[in-house]
Structure formats: structure tokens, C-alpha cells
Amino acid sequence: MTAADTATTAQEFDLIVLGAGPIGETLALAVAKHGLNPAIVEHDLVGGDCAYYACKPSKALLRPIEVAATTKHLRGVETSHVGADELLKRRDEQVSNYDDSGQEESLESAGVTVVRGHGQLSGERAVEVHGRDGGTQTLRASRAVVVTTGTTPNIPPVFEGIPVWDSQDATSVQDVPARLVIIGAGAVACEAATWMNSLGSKVTMLVREGALLRGAEPFVSDILTDHFSDASIDVRFFTEATQVQRPDGMDQGLGKVKGGTVSIRTSEGETLQADEVLLATGRRPALESINLESIGLSPQDVLEQRTPGWLHALGDAGGKHQLTHMGKYQAKQFAAEFLGQQLHELSTEPPTPQVVFTDPQVASVGLTEDTATDAGYDVVTGEVDFAGVWEPVYYATMLLAKARLWLIKPPVVCWVPP
Amino acid sequence: MTAADTATTAQEFDLIVLGAGPIGETLALAVAKHGLNPAIVEHDLVGGDCAYYACKPSKALLRPIEVAATTKHLRGVETSHVGADELLKRRDEQVSNYDDSGQEESLESAGVTVVRGHGQLSGERAVEVHGRDGGTQTLRASRAVVVTTGTTPNIPPVFEGIPVWDSQDATSVQDVPARLVIIGAGAVACEAATWMNSLGSKVTMLVREGALLRGAEPFVSDILTDHFSDASIDVRFFTEATQVQRPDGMDQGLGKVKGGTVSIRTSEGETLQADEVLLATGRRPALESINLESIGLSPQDVLEQRTPGWLHALGDAGGKHQLTHMGKYQAKQFAAEFLGQQLHELSTEPPTPQVVFTDPQVASVGLTEDTATDAGYDVVTGEVDFAGVWEPVYYATMLLAKARLWLIKPPVVCWVPP
Numbered sequence: 001m002t003a004a005d006t007a008t009t010a011q012e013f014d015l016i017v018l019g020a021g022p023i024g025e026t027l028a029l030a031v032a033k034h035g036l037n038p039a040i041v042e043h044d045l046v047g048g049d050c051a052y053y054a055c056k057p058s059k060a061l062l063r064p065i066e067v068a069a070t071t072k073h074l075r076g077v078e079t080s081h082v083g084a085d086e087l088l089k090r091r092d093e094q095v096s097n098y099d100d101s102g103q104e105e106s107l108e109s110a111g112v113t114v115v116r117g118h119g120q121l122s123g124e125r126a127v128e129v130h131g132r133d134g135g136t137q138t139l140r141a142s143r144a145v146v147v148t149t150g151t152t153p154n155i156p157p158v159f160e161g162i163p164v165w166d167s168q169d170a171t172s173v174q175d176v177p178a179r180l181v182i183i184g185a186g187a188v189a190c191e192a193a194t195w196m197n198s199l200g201s202k203v204t205m206l207v208r209e210g211a212l213l214r215g216a217e218p219f220v221s222d223i224l225t226d227h228f229s230d231a232s233i234d235v236r237f238f239t240e241a242t243q244v245q246r247p248d249g250m251d252q253g254l255g256k257v258k259g260g261t262v263s264i265r266t267s268e269g270e271t272l273q274a275d276e277v278l279l280a281t282g283r284r285p286a287l288e289s290i291n292l293e294s295i296g297l298s299p300q301d302v303l304e305q306r307t308p309g310w311l312h313a314l315g316d317a318g319g320k321h322q323l324t325h326m327g328k329y330q331a332k333q334f335a336a337e338f339l340g341q342q343l344h345e346l347s348t349e350p351p352t353p354q355v356v357f358t359d360p361q362v363a364s365v366g367l368t369e370d371t372a373t374d375a376g377y378d379v380v381t382g383e384v385d386f387a388g389v390w391e392p393v394y395y396a397t398m399l400l401a402k403a404r405l406w407l408i409k410p411p412v413v414c415w416v417p418p
Numbered sequence: 419m420t421a422a423d424t425a426t427t428a429q430e431f432d433l434i435v436l437g438a439g440p441i442g443e444t445l446a447l448a449v450a451k452h453g454l455n456p457a458i459v460e461h462d463l464v465g466g467d468c469a470y471y472a473c474k475p476s477k478a479l480l481r482p483i484e485v486a487a488t489t490k491h492l493r494g495v496e497t498s499h500v501g502a503d504e505l506l507k508r509r510d511e512q513v514s515n516y517d518d519s520g521q522e523e524s525l526e527s528a529g530v531t532v533v534r535g536h537g538q539l540s541g542e543r544a545v546e547v548h549g550r551d552g553g554t555q556t557l558r559a560s561r562a563v564v565v566t567t568g569t570t571p572n573i574p575p576v577f578e579g580i581p582v583w584d585s586q587d588a589t590s591v592q593d594v595p596a597r598l599v600i601i602g603a604g605a606v607a608c609e610a611a612t613w614m615n616s617l618g619s620k621v622t623m624l625v626r627e628g629a630l631l632r633g634a635e636p637f638v639s640d641i642l643t644d645h646f647s648d649a650s651i652d653v654r655f656f657t658e659a660t661q662v663q664r665p666d667g668m669d670q671g672l673g674k675v676k677g678g679t680v681s682i683r684t685s686e687g688e689t690l691q692a693d694e695v696l697l698a699t700g701r702r703p704a705l706e707s708i709n710l711e712s713i714g715l716s717p718q719d720v721l722e723q724r725t726p727g728w729l730h731a732l733g734d735a736g737g738k739h740q741l742t743h744m745g746k747y748q749a750k751q752f753a754a755e756f757l758g759q760q761l762h763e764l765s766t767e768p769p770t771p772q773v774v775f776t777d778p779q780v781a782s783v784g785l786t787e788d789t790a791t792d793a794g795y796d797v798v799t800g801e802v803d804f805a806g807v808w809e810p811v812y813y814a815t816m817l818l819a820k821a822r823l824w825l826i827k828p829p830v831v832c833w834v835p836p
Binding site for chain 1: 479481482483485486488489492493494495496497498499500501504505507508511
């Protein structure tokens with residue numbers, strides 16, 4: 001049965017998932033595997049941002065850059081360079097040329113009904129799906145509706161209404177703008193600066209505060225800023241865009257330059273000219289377009305878990321860690337509970353591992369020294385010169401051997417500098 | 419006070435360590451840090467095989483080869499090649515040009531007395547050190563003597579008395595033999611085949627049994643053999659050397675070709691000509707030259723822990739895992755016990771992580787499927803296509819996040835195929 005067959009009457013499912021990213025998929029698959037009947041609603045690509053617009057394309061772009069950078073630093077191997085055209089082809093391969101039919105098929109064949117369109121709540125346990133063809137259908141959940149809609153980009157007021165790039169354009173890059181201004185200094189900003197620089201853009205970063213990757217240990221920003229500067233990425237701290245003009249801008253599709261020169265007046269009084277601007281000013285849970293009002297709720301209610309028992313938000317949409325692996329972990333925990341299985345409950349929340357794939361990479365597990373101190377832990381800090389640990393891979397083996405130590409008394413702060 | 423000052427009278431120490439490899443160093447440093455007075459005896463380089471003849475030079479040689487191999491497989495970066503001369507220079511750098519003065523200094527400055535020479539037991543808690551200058555001195559331990567002498571290569575009878583390479587020659591390679599025959603199929607044989615092939619040797623491997631890396635999952639041998647074959651490494655299974663001649667052979671120093679052509683008659687009836695032979699037929703605990711007879715013991719007594727309370731063997735010399743990180747772990751456990759500190763005793767022995775740095779790399783944690791089944795575990799096997807896991811680094815992050823699962827109910831078999 002396809003969704004279209006019953007467009008006029010409400011279809012009934014055990015569980016309705018809004019958003020077919022990795023978190024929604026993980027949950028729907030777990031529920032279907034148990035013999036229940038879940039539906040998943042998606043208005044864009046099945047597989048979500050992670051598969052098409054975030055993790056996967058960004059890592060596809062960054063891995064050859066990392067290898068080329070390694071050849072530059074490593075004696076015994078010829079220096080190699082990135083090939084821009086080949087790099088974009090690799091990205092296209094890794095995102096299956098933005099074709100999600102394989103992913104839809106694997107969900108359907110596992111017993112998950114995929115409903116294409118924009119899903120909105122329309123009452124208790126009810127979801128209305130607005131198809132691209134203009135049609136609307138209603139789904140009902142006998143048990144629960146779970147929101148896994150991910151995030152939506154923050155747009156600083158000064159950029160409101162001006163067509164520029166967001167992170168999806170950056171990972172989908174087709175045109176390489178000669179001059180690119182990046183607004184922001186988080187993981188997306190720093191990773192995109194890395195690949196856009198390698199692709200040939202002259203990158204300028206406008207950073208409101210005084211550091212790159214502010215959530216990281218302070219030394220990370222110093223090291224990364226030095227490397228960016230060596231790579232001719234122009235990092236400007238304590239600088240904001242105060243006025244923006246783009247007379248000829250218009251949307252040309254993802255990854256295409258939006259057209260015409262952008263003029264940016266900065267808080268330092270300078271006017272920058274750019275061929276494109278990337279907004280990497282953070283993302284917030286995508287809760288605004290699912291019509292929470294229909295059940296008398298606001299996004300804030302969802303984030304603070306003031307929801308009826310049949311409604312849940314998981315992953316990025318739930319507002320906790322914006323990390324795919326953490327969201328999948330939540331989805332597995334939720335599925336187990338939903339299915340009445342015994343949970344392998346953790347006595348303490350495990351420390352969160354994460355990596356920013358710049359050159360050098362910034363990898364971390366658990367809290368920073370400051371955060372741990374503020375939380376009342378007695379912190380001991382160790383420093384290891386990574387160059388003295390022979391080989392990163394060997395070191396990784398040792399980290400695995402020691403991994404249990406992190407778990408006996410978390411959080412132990414473990415930073416892996418370049 | 420240097421050792422030479424008191425050559426005629428016995429010097430007294432709290433602890434005497436035979437062998438200044440990483441295991442001996444770890445132990446001596448822990449004891450010295452506690453205010454006790456340890457001595458460490460070494461006849462070769464302080465730092466041991468790991469620093470000069472095994473882990474460090476082999477990984478120094480293999481890392482650029484790995485990166486060059488990656489450029490071959492990875493779209494988006496130009497193919498790069500290994501530069502043989504630069505590769506050997508990198509190896510020399512990484513082993514500090516075989517100069518151990520820095521390592522001796524750091525031991526001495528930490529309160530460890532370094533005694534140069536060949537150490538042998540000469541009675542209860544007594545050690546005789548035979549210096550290179552022909553002098554002898556006697557050391558006494560008030561508490562314990564710990565043997566951390568590492569391993570010594572096994573020599574198949576057919577090679578007895580014939581000058582050929584052992585693993586130390588292979589890591590110390592100066593001359594690149596045009597035709598190299600490697601006897602063996604373990605980690606040393608496979609890693610050395612990888613770098614000697616990259617340096618330009620035509621490598622033939624004679625393998626007694628039917629697999630490479632016999633301790634690993636069976637599929638590992640199949641994959642590795644295919645890759646070796648693609649790289650023109652000639653692997654001959656079920657083949658042994660039955661007769662060997664090298665009329666003009668003589669020792670020229672580590673890493674130098676021993677001179678003259680070697681003729682090897684194989685069990686298949688063929689005669690191979692080679693410019694060098696590498697024996698990689700395993701190593702056994704180096705317990706034969708420390709004069710155990712003086713206290714009425716044999717090497718077997720030591721391996722089975724039938725020793726008086728003052729005598730211990732740790733690390734490779736103790737005959738357990740031949741892995742530096744496992745030996746260091748033992749040394750830390752021993753030091754804690756010796757110093758009367760509370761041990762963080764593990765309720766079960768942690769699964770052992772290890773890597774063989776071939777192309778592809780072979781990484782493992784814990785038991786193989788067969789070994790686990792034989793040990794009575796109910797084994798579930800999962801297979802993941804590594805190419806489908808996007809990026810090894812991303813996957814490693816996930817492994818770290820999951821690491822605790824290995825520890826809840828070890829052993830979980832975790833194989834990371836290419």
C-alpha cells in the first residue's frame with residue numbers, strides 16, 4: 001500500500017516519525033523490526049542532513065584534504081595536492097548524487113511506510129502531510145508521534161531576506177566563489193573554511209567573539225588560528241557584519257553562487273566585497289514548522305519536555321547534543337523503552353566523543369578542563385606532545401586500551417592535540 | 419655515582435631490573451618516583467627493541483607507505499609515492515640515529531641508576547654485569563630482581579650458523595636487497611614485506627602453513643594475500659626452506675646485506691636465489707643468557723612462575739602477550755603491588771587491542787570468533803563494509819563511544835576489516 005492509495009482517509013500507524021534522518025530511521029527500523037507498523041514522514045531526502053547535507057558530504061570533502069595535508073608534513077612520501085574537480089566528484093559519489101531511492105527502499109522493505117511531504121501536527125496523535133503535488137493526507141498514530149526533524153539554521157537579522165549560503169550550500173558546493181566570507185566560528189564554519197580554501201576560495205571568517213571553536217579548550221583556537229593563517233584563511237575576531245547588500249542575489253539552487261557581489265560592512269568600519277557568504281551561525285531545533293500550535297504547545301515546551309505522553313522529540317530536534325551518534329543512541333534507548341524491552345541504562349551519562357575535521361583535527365571526549373572545574377570536579381591535566389607519540393594510529397590503539405579508565409570515573413578530560 | 423666507581427664492591431639497590439626496554443623503564447621509573455633506589459641493566463640501547471628495533475622504526479617506515487597507499491585509493495587527491503631515501507631518513511630520525519643518550523639521561527635524572535653491560539643472575543638477589551670493556555661488577559637487590567629482557571629470535575635449524583637478517587636488520591635496513599626471501603607469516607613478516615616491497619625489494623614469502631597472520635580471523639589472510647599479490651609480493655603457502663647455502667655470507671652490521679647470494683632449496687623442490695633472507699619465525703622470551711642456572715632454575719620455570727618471591731619476569735620475557743602496551747600494563751600493576759599501593763584490579767582481563775600495519779591494516783580487539791566459541795562463549799558475529807562507514811576516523815569515534823560495551827561482557831569480538 002502506498003501513501004497515495006488512501007489519500008482521502010486517515011491512515012493508522014503504531015508510531016509516526018516526523019523526519020527521516022538517521023535518528024528517525026534508527027527509531028522506525030527498531031520499531032518495524034519488532035513487528036509494529038511505523039510511518040516516517042520526510043519532505044526532503046530520506047536519510048536526512050547527515051547523509052546528504054552534513055556529516056557525509058563534509059567528510060567526503062575533508063578526507064582527501066587531510067591526506068594531502070599529511071603528505072606535506074610527512075617525510076618519506078611525496079607531497080600531494082587536492083584536485084578540486086575530483087574532490088567534488090567524490091562528494092557526489094558519497095551522497096549517491098543526491099538520490100535517496102536506495103534509502104527509501106531499505107526502509108520500505110524493512111516494514112517502514114515512507115510518506116513523502118511536509119508533516120505537521122494536526123491534533124492528538126494526528127499528523128497532516130502536505131505533498132509537493134499540493135495534496136494533503138492525514139496519518140494517525142495509535143501510540144506515539146516522535147519528532148526527529150533535526151535543525152534549521154539561525155539567520156542573523158542583518159542577513160534576513162538576503163540570499164546567501166547556509167551549511168547545506170557549503171556541503172553541496174557546485175560553484176567555487178573566488179571570495180567567500182564565512183560568518184561564524186563553530187565546527188561548521190571551521191570545516192567549511194578548510195574545504196572551501198582547498199577548493200580555491202579566498203576565505204575570510206568574521207568571528208563575533210575572540211576564539212574559534214569556543215566550546216573547546218582555549219589552546220585549540222590558538223593552534224587552529226595559526227594553521228588557518230598559514231593556509232591564507234583570514235580570521236577576524238571580534239568582528240560582525242553590521243550591514244549587508246546584495247542587489248543581484250537570487251536563489252540558483254543548492255551549492256550555486258547566489259549571484260552578484262555581496263557588500264558587507266563590518267563592526268570594524270570596513271566594507272568587504274565577496275562573491276558569496278556562508279552563514280554558519282549555529283542551528284536550532286526545527287520545531288517551528290510542525291504546527292505545534294495545533295496542540296497548544298510551543299517549541300520551548302518541547303525542548304523542556306512539557307509534552308503529552310504520546311509526543312516526543314529526539315536527536316537534534318530535542319535540543320541536546322547536535323551529534324548524529326548521540327541522537328542515534330537516544331533513538332535506541334527510546335525504541336527499547338517503547339517496545340517494553342529492558343534498557344541497558346547507564347548509571348552516568350557517558351562522556352561525549354566528538355571530532356572537528358580541520359587540519360589539525362580537534363578531537364575531544366567529555367568535559368573541558370574549565371567545564372569540569374566549574375562542575376566541581378578535582379581536575380588533573382596531562383599534556384602529551386602528539387609528535388612524540390610516534391604514530392597517531394598506535395596512540396589510538398593505546399587510547400582504546402585505556403578506554404575503560406574513562407568509564408570508571410568519568411569525566412576524565414582527554415584532549416588530543418595535533 | 420656511576421656504576422664504574424664501585425666496580426670492585428657490590429652495589430646495593432632496592433630493585434634491579436634486567437633490560438631497559440619500555441617495560442623495564444616503566445617499572446624502574448615508577449619505583450624511583452616513590453623514592454626507592456632502582457638499577458636497570460642494559461647491554462644494548464636504553465629504550466629497548468620497541469624504541470630502536472621494533473615498534474618505532476617499523477611504524478616510522480610504514481606510516482608514509484600507508485599514506486601513499488591511501489592516495490592511490492582515494493578520489494580527490496593526487497596519487498603520491500614513497501621516496502625510499504627520505505623514508506630511511508625518517509626512520510633514522512625516529513630512532514634518534516640509534517643514540518640512546520637522551521633516554522639514559524632521563525632515567526638517571528629520575529633516580530634510576532643505569533648500568534651498561536650484560537646482566538646475569540649470580541645467586542639470590544645478585545646480578546653480575548659484564549661490561550663491554552671486559553670488566554665485571556656485582557649488584558645486589560635488597561628486595562627484588564625483575565627480568566624484562568624481552569625476546570630473542572627463533573632460528574630454524576636449517577638456518578643455524580648462516581648469516582641472514584632477523585627483525586632488527588629489517589627495521590634497521592640500510593641496504594635494500596634486490597631479491598628478499600622472508601621466512602614466516604606473522605606480524606613481523608607481513609609488516610616487513612610491506613616496507614621492503616615499498617623500498618624496492620622483490621619479496622618472496624615462504625609460509626609453512628596455509629595462512630598469513632594465523633592468529634587472526636581466517637578472512638584476514640585471504641584479503642592480505644590478495645593485496646600482497648597485487649603489490650607483487652610472492653606468497654608461497656605450505657612451503658619451507660629445506661636447505662640453505664650462503665658461501666660468502668658474513669655479518670656487516672645491522673641492516674646491511676650479509677653478502678653473497680643465498681640459495682634456498684624449498685620443500686616444493688625449487689631452488690630460490692636471493693640477495694638476503696629475513697627470518698621472521700617468531701621470537702621467544704630472552705631467558706637463556708641470564709644464567710638462571712646459577713639459582714637452579716630453567717627458562718621454563720620462569721615462564722610457569724616457579725620462581726622465588728624475589729624474582730619476576732614481566733612483558734615479553736614473561737611469555738604472555740608480545741605487545742609493548744600489555745607489558746607496560748603489567749609493569750604498572752607490578753609496581754603498584756611492589757610499592758604497597760592499592761591496585762585497580764580488573765575483575766576480568768581486558769580484551770587486548772592490537773594492530774598489524776600492513777595495507778590494509780588489520781586491527782583487532784579480544785578473541786577471534788573461533789577462539790571465543792572454543793572458550794564456550796555464545797558468539798554473535800557482525801560484518802560491516804568499511805567502505806560504507808564513510809570515514810575510518812568517524813568510525814573510530816563511534817568505536818570509542820561504544821567501547822564500554824566491550825567491557826560489560828567481554829569478550830566481544832570486534833574485527834575492523836579494510
